[in-house]
Amino acid sequence: MRTKVAVIGGGQNCEHAVSLASAASARAALEKSCIVVALTIGADGIWLLRSEPLGTTPATSLAGALRVMAACDVVLPLLHGPRGEDGTIAALCDLAGARYVGSGVRAGALAMDKWATKLVASALGIPTAQGVLVTRATAPSISYVAPVVVKPVSAGSSHGVSLVTSADRLEPALAAALALDDRVLVEERLVGREVDIAVLQRPNGSRFVSPPLEIVVDHGLFDTEHKYDGSAVFHVPAALAEVERKEIEAAALALFDGLGCAGVARFDFFVTEKGVVLNEVNTMPGMTAQSQVPRMFAAVGLPYAALLTDLVNGALG
Numbered sequence: 001m002r003t004k005v006a007v008i009g010g011g012q013n014c015e016h017a018v019s020l021a022s023a024a025s026a027r028a029a030l031e032k033s034c035i036v037v038a039l040t041i042g043a044d045g046i047w048l049l050r051s052e053p054l055g056t057t058p059a060t061s062l063a064g065a066l067r068v069m070a071a072c073d074v075v076l077p078l079l080h081g082p083r084g085e086d087g088t089i090a091a092l093c094d095l096a097g098a099r100y101v102g103s104g105v106r107a108g109a110l111a112m113d114k115w116a117t118k119l120v121a122s123a124l125g126i127p128t129a130q131g132v133l134v135t136r137a138t139a140p141s142i143s144y145v146a147p148v149v150v151k152p153v154s155a156g157s158s159h160g161v162s163l164v165t166s167a168d169r170l171e172p173a174l175a176a177a178l179a180l181d182d183r184v185l186v187e188e189r190l191v192g193r194e195v196d197i198a199v200l201q202r203p204n205g206s207r208f209v210s211p212p213l214e215i216v217v218d219h220g221l222f223d224t225e226h227k228y229d230g231s232a233v234f235h236v237p238a239a240l241a242e243v244e245r246k247e248i249e250a251a252a253l254a255l256f257d258g259l260g261c262a263g264v265a266r267f268d269f270f271v272t273e274k275g276v277v278l279n280e281v282n283t284m285p286g287m288t289a290q291s292q293v294p295r296m297f298a299a300v301g302l303p304y305a306a307l308l309t310d311l312v313n314g315a316l317g
Contacts, residue, residue, distance in 0.1 A: 005034045005312055006072040008079060008089065010041040010048075014159045014180065015081035018286060022078040025288040029305040030076075034312065037072055039065055041079070066096050074315045075100040076308075078287050082154055085284040086112035101315040102263035103283040110259050111281040112154050114185055117259075118278075124258050126251045127277045129270075131187030136178055144170045147189040152181035163189065190279075192272035195238050197248050198285070198293045199256045200264045200302075203313040207256065209249050210296035214238035234292065236299040240271065247276045255281060263311050266293050 007030070009023025010016055020040070027036045040048045045058035047065040054064030069075055075098050077089040087108030093100040103111070110116045118128045133153070134142055144167035151161040160180040162173035177184040198210040216233040240248070252267040259265075259281065266285040270277045285293045289304045297307050 003034045003074065003312060003316070004037065004072045005030055006037045006039050006069050006075045008039045008041065008075065008077045010043070011079040011081065011084045012041065012043060012045055013081040013083055014155065015084075016043050019078055019080050019084065022080070022287040022291070026076060026078055026308055029289070029308055030312070032305065033309060037068060039068060041084075066092075069093070069096060069098045073099065074312055076312065076315075077102060078284065080282075080284055080286065082112070085282070086154060099315050099317070101311045103259075103261045103265065107260040107262065107265075108283050111261070111265070111283045114151065114153050114280055115183065117255075117281050120258050121251075121255065121278050124251075124254045126254065127275065129187040129190050129277060129279070131185050134174065134184045134186055135182060139174045139178065139184070142170065142174065142186060143167075149185075149187050149189055150174055150177050151185050151187070152177045153183040153185055155180045190270040190272055190277055192270040192277070193238070194268070194279075195240065195248060195271050196266055196268050196292050196296070197252045198264060198266045198296050199252050199261070200297065200307070200310065201256075201262055201314055202310060203316075207253060208297075208302075209252065210293070211237035211299055212240055212245060212248055213292055213296050215292075234295060236295055244271055244276060251276065251278065259283075263314060264293060264307075 007023050007027045009020045011019050027038055030036050038050050042048060047054045047061035049068055053061055055061030075093055077100060079085055079089055085108055087105035090100065090108050091105045110120060115133050121128050147165045149163055150173040160177040162176060164170050164173045174184060194215040196213045200208040202208055214235040248269055255267055256265055261283055266282040268279040270279055285291065294304045294307055298304060
């Protein structure tokens with residue numbers, strides 16, 4: 001008997017379109033082996049089954065969505081960013097008694113909060129960029145000293161992220177980030193290679209660490225534009241020294257366990273002259289066939305459809 005999987009895409013945040021792409025790609029890959037049910041959260045909060053609204057309000061449509069989820073064996077929530085990846089959907093599934101792919105409430109909330117992630121990393125002895133936490137109240141007191149990166153604490157796909165290289169750009173950068181979140185990080189600019197790695201929890205409980213992937217862009221940050229305009233180049237495996245590769249792998253596994261991750265998570269690092277530095281953690285990374293995580297596992301013989309099947313089987317226990 002084929003497994004019935006509810007694949008959820010969309011969501012109420014700036015990553016709505018990215019989530020739709022992840023969900024559509026995953027549904028197409030899983031349809032060969034599973035019965036796939038397409039659920040979508042509209043930008044207005046209305047849940048849809050395929051393209052049909054399940055109610056006239058977020059509340060009534062959620063009730064309909066819960067009935068659909070209850071009829072499925074497992075939920076695959078491909079929701080990136082706030083009100084999704086941050087533990088919100090995990091909490092909903094927990095309360096509904098639905099099995100689901102991915103990290104639980106605690107790991108999702110901690111990893112989505114970049115400031116909390118830095119604190120956990122520090123406790124584990126993993127270096128992060130020097131930075132300060134800024135709110136609307138403290139923003140006027142922040143002054144420009146050196147090139148910095150300004151980013152919302154809890155947003156994804158680099159939305160609201162700015163590289164500030166002059167004093168006159170700091171105030172608008174803070175305003176842009178604060179438009180997306182009420183807490184913002186101002187961090188030192190790290191100069192180095194951008195390298196990602198992923199950890200997959202297999203159905204038997206073992207962890208499978210992907211090869212590292214290096215992101216190469218023409219200039220500046222790997223920002224929202226570079227992430228989706230096709231200009232970035234990915235090298236898998238990244239050409240790292242053995243000591244660098246082992247350090248990244250060890251840090252990723254320590255963070256996977258320290259945060260309490262499940263399913264799959266991606267860990268983004270900078271490899272600098274002073275060593276390996278953590279950038280951020282994604283507990284529900286982009287999941288189209290061309291996204292970084294599927295690329296990394298495909299490079300070592302785990303193709304996209306098999307990766308998704310592993311995740312579904314892992315959630316079934």
